[in-house]
Amino acid sequence: MPRLSQRALALQESAIRKLDQRVAQQTGVRFFRVNIGQPDVPTPPPMLDAILSFQPEVIGYGPASGLPVTRKAAARYHAQWCPELRAEHVAVTTGGSEALLFAFTAICDPGDEILVLEPYYTNYNGFATVAGAQIRAVRTHLAQDFAIPSNEVLDAAVTERTRAIVFSNPANPTGAVYGRAEVERLATWAVQRGLFLIADEVYRRIWFHTPPASALELDEVCEHVVVIDSMSKTWSACGLRLGFLISRNTELMEKVERLGQARLGPQPLAQEVALAALDLPEAYYTQVRQTYQRRVEALTGTLSGVPGVTVPQPAGAFYSMIELPIDDSERFARWLVEDFRTAQGESVIVAPGPGFYADPSQGRHEVRLAAVLGAPLLERAGEVLAEALQVYPGRSSG
């Protein structure tokens, strides 16, 4: 048999997608899908109009780092956090995912390490594996509102192979929001250790009380900072596959351009749509925040009174990692899909906790829920989950 690469063999199946096949085998069930971060919020009409008015004679490749007009528009939009930002500091990518993959690849040699605040977005594992890098997790805790660990704790995770630290802000899956003081401390720490700070800010506009600090604001350390943004969440356009890698480190941006050249250009249609998105008035973002605040309250409100269930209140993004009185969240999630039904034939699809930890023996009592449905549906999803817990055979007393 021909041999596959070690990297391919090491690739994890996406923890979030793992249940899809089992779900496809079920018939006649009304599933509340709160496992995947794909909102059902309509994509703003000006973006849909941009699709209709895209009438090129030829759909060409376009430049590797994106169309100049899109890079300029993205720089103008992000200038509210960094007035010095120029088009050459922005590379347009196929989603935030490709931006992360490019960042990891440009920064790491095979065997290098990337620190990540844990629990973390599960696909960082895949990007690291493809880039040949290792993820090293630094744990954050619900009891401390998932605060960024102290410099001493961060130091204990650093080795001579460490090249960067990545974190999401607002955070998936914890819903934590990090303000200026915390982000600045992390950046200063990273700079002192010669590391890159990769700030994944795809949820930057989704916060409920105080806004997150963007790493773009950190002028003095900008050579160390890489920011990831995306059309997927704030603009409800997951399928557009458009994101941005932003950095004022010109050497890094040159290499990102080369990575982009290897796959030719990002989609021109998506870039036209992004122009419409980046031109939306400020009121749009207020509405986005209100929508998700309502949804998150509906989701967490229904569950917070349920005995044995711990429900963190997210300060941003649209997820909650809840703790349940169960033996094993992978088993629980499968049981929900295959065995549990309410009298009305309903069940819930959840994302099991272990996928959000580097060590899969962690998170066994947790599931991540995503507030991607309207508030009444989320309330019902919470009720269905509470009903399921009462009859789950692997319920633990604690």
Ligand SMILES: Cc1ncc(COP(=O)(O)O)c(C=O)c1O
């Ligand atoms: C924290 C985080 N970063 C990046 C992504 C990737 O987003 P996309 O590739 O759709 O832009 C996601 C998607 O869920 C995410 O939650």
